[in-house]
Amino acid sequence: MARGVYIHIPFCHQICNYCDFNKFYFKNQPVDEYIEALGKEMALATKKHPNSFNQIETIFLGGGTPTALSPEQLERLLNLIRTYIPMHSVTEFTSEANPDELSEAKMRALYKGGVNRLSMGVQSFDQNLLKKIGRTHSNVHVYETIALAKEVGFQNISIDLMYGLPGQTMAQWTDSLEKAFALDLPHFSAYSLIVEPKTIFYNQYAKGKLNLPTEDLEAEMYDVLMQEMEAHGLQQYEISNFAQPGFASTHNKIYWENDEYAGFGAGAHGYLGGLRYSNHGPLKKYMDAVDAGELPIVHEHAVTDAEKREEQMFLGLRKTAGISHNIYEEKFKETMQMHYGPVIEKLVLDNLLEHDDVGIRLTRKGRFVGNEVFQQFLLED
Structure with missing residues (x-):
């Protein structure tokens, strides 16, 4: 039985240099048709697995960038989710967001539609580093968006930070942490940069043009991160995640506890009925499948007992507990x-x-x- 639902929105107005997720530039894409296709996929999946969606605890809108959608598109998406996903047991409903895209109209559409947690991609408070990694927001966007989110009613707000970025110094890292703590938020995620294939950074790295911090400096940054989070009253509950009591991410715990979840959307992954699966990544293949009344699964794997044990160990050990x-x-x-x-x-x-x-x-x-x-x-x- 699934504990969570992940929904992939693969559209972005700007592609980050480090991102290897399934994504497409927003312009000239069939966004409205894609949203309708998501509804069709949810209808097909809940019909095929009628007993797997009775106790859904969390829903997560990821990407890409969910807030690339217009307020009207967000409203339509959220209506479709409520139509096909039983909401009676959902306690956490998260949407990823970019600080410079989350207008008041979008925020109110999310809040009215049931979203009660925002996960914002801030990454750094250093404008030069933001440009290097392909981000378009400024610190002013972050401050204004978080203030507005609190005004709208969001109490559960998280931001992502990154360290080990090209050319990043310890001074830049500690400054970002200081500015992050000043926001008085209940949750932070902090990740070291991983140079993934098929990204801009990977191409630069292959050409010897990516000036990464040394392993020792990256380890020092992680050490400072753990010290500062503890000093500011945030408990480390996973290798990269820190929260005030009661604000740990339920959705991510589903992954780390190796429990089942449904994944919807182009390129999404899921784990249902003992099967791990992935959907078609190209939009046309994904949408053609659901239009034909078929689940858009491109790969399916029955997890063996040995694999379940392995996954239980290496996923579970990510948690501090x-x-x-x-x-x-x-x-x-x-x-x-x-x-x-x-x-x-x-x-x-x-x-x-x-x-x-x-x-x-x-x-x-x-x-x-x-x-x-x-x-x-x-x-x-």
Whole structure:
């Protein structure tokens, strides 16, 4: 049974240099037709899986940029969501947003349509860095948009920050953190830059033209991040996420707890009925499929028991709380030690994992090399 719903809006007015998600320039795209196609896909999916949508806890509008849509398009999208997705158990409804696109009309359309959480892509408070990464907003946009969001009624507001950016200094990073804390928000996400294939940054990197900070400096930035978040009363509940009590993202926890969710839209991924699937990315292929009365799935994979165990480990260890022995045993009818005893013991000796009667979790040292720890739980067989 799905706990969450992800809906992909693949349109952007500006493409960021680091983004590898499925996206298209907004201009001259069939945006209205795409929104109607989303409604058709939701209708098809809820008909095919009638019992999978009875206890949806969260809905997440991602992209691309959902706020690239007009107020009228947002209203239509939200009406379609309410038509096909049972809302009685939804407690968190998030929309991603760009600070320079979230007008009052769009904000009110989102709020009226049931959205109660905003996740804003701020990334940096340094204007030169913003230009380098392809962002178009200014700090004034951030301040004005957040003030307006609070006035409209949004209390659950999160911003994304990035470190390890090309040419970024520690002074720029600490200045961004200081300005972020001054906003008095209940949630922050902070990610190190990953240079992904098929991005502008990847092309620059391949040509030796991307001036990235050293690994040591990036680690220092992460260390400062954890210290400052704690000093400002924000609890680290996942490697890259920090929140005041009661404001941790429920939707992201679904991924980290390896539970099922539906993914709708071009290029979206989902996990339903033990099957991980991905949709057609090209708009025409996606829309042609749903117009023909078919789910737009291009790839489907039945997750094996071994893969479920692996995913439970490397996803669950992203959480600061780690993995509970009781939950693992309830899911798999066996202990973690049956498959991972020697691995856990070695990582504990290396001071990368903590292990007690409750479960296992990364140590502070382990958070710096999380990906290396996670790889230890990939079984050869």
